[in-house]
Amino acid sequence: MTTMAIEKPAEREIARTEPTWNRPQFRPNVDILERPDELTVLADMPGTSAEDVNIQFENGTLKLHGKVKDREPQETGYVLQEYGVGDFHRTFQVSEIIDAARISAEYEDGVLILHLPKTEAVKPRKIAVKTN
Amino acid sequence: MLALRVNGSHSINRLRSEMDRLFDSAFEGFPRLTRDAWFAPTSPAVNVWEDTDNVYAEAELPGLKLDDIELLVMGDELTIKGERKDVCEDEVSYHRKERGAGSFNRVFRLPVGVDAEKVEATLRDGVLTVTMPKADEAKPRKIEVKTLPR
Incomplete structure (x- = not known):
């Protein structure tokens, strides 16, 4: 009996959208609340500004992007670095x-x-039940 | 170097978050970058750097007002205290609740002594920057090298 060489499937990277430039991007922490008439999203995006936040909503996909200006020390390195500076996405x-x-x-x-x-159609509507 | 004091629960949280992070990255197929992974929900991450005149500390404190933050400088020790209020509402249902709330207290030993009187702090768009001028005796001093007449 011959042993057949089992071909190992090639490891492939999972496709995902990537930024064109190699600067770290971070996932902001969010709270998402559902109220009767709307969804509210709260996202921690420190260091950006109202002008630098880009929000897109298309076909049910919500994209948040916050540009963060560089604020790393220019001449010296960090004495202590606990977080990185980069855009939020x-x-x-x-x-x-x-x-x-x-x-x-x-x-x-x-x-x-x-x-x-929410659109009018999905808002909860109270239906009055009549009695004769 | 800068000594960082962390209390017990802090390290546990850190370990737990790191475990979560490893777990997520193993099972999601790609790593997720969560910057707060190392710390307890509200405890801010801090970056520290220095130049010839100042020591700078920066922390991200989204959602906090100046009144929510307390800074203490003593000798070569910096304390950042604060509280992010919990705005949990009863009437709503949460799809996600990742933003932590509560109080924090972090103490740092700075690389050199600073002049506590001249410390300045700004809070802009959730980023706290503390500028601490170095104490005179801690500043580098240029020593003139004289040549002796022969």
Whole structure:
């Protein structure tokens, strides 16, 4: 009996979107709250600004991107480095039906607050039950 | 070098987060970059650097106001205290709750003594920057080398 050489499947990298430049990108921590009329997303994105935050919503995909300006020491290195400085990026698949035209956002103290209003159709409606 | 004091629970959290991170990266297929992975939910990560005149400390404190932060400088020790208030609402359902809340207290031993009177701190877009001028005796001094007349 001959032993057949079992071909090991080639290890392939999982495809994912990558930035074109090799600068670290970080996942912001988020809270996502559901209210009767909207979804609210709170994202910790310190060091960016209202102008540098880019929000895209298309076909239920929500993309958050915050550009962060370089603020690393220029001449010397760090004496202690516990975090890296880079852009913030995160993508979500939103299953709720969102009224894209009414999406609004604020940026305050390093936190992005995003309001995703639900369309009228999905808002809970109380149905009155009549008695004769 | 800078000595970093961490209390017991802090190290446990750090270990646990690191385990989570390894687990996630092994099973998700690609590593996830979570910057707060090393620390307890609210304890901020801090970067420290220095130039000839100053020592700088920077921390990311999103959602905090100046009133929520307390800074103490004594000799060569810097303390950053603060609290991020929990704004948990009862009426809503949380799909995700990753942003921690609570108080933190971190103490650092700086590489040199600083002039506590002249320390300045700014908080902008959730980034706290502390500029600490070095104490005069800690500044590098240029020594003139004289040539003796022959």
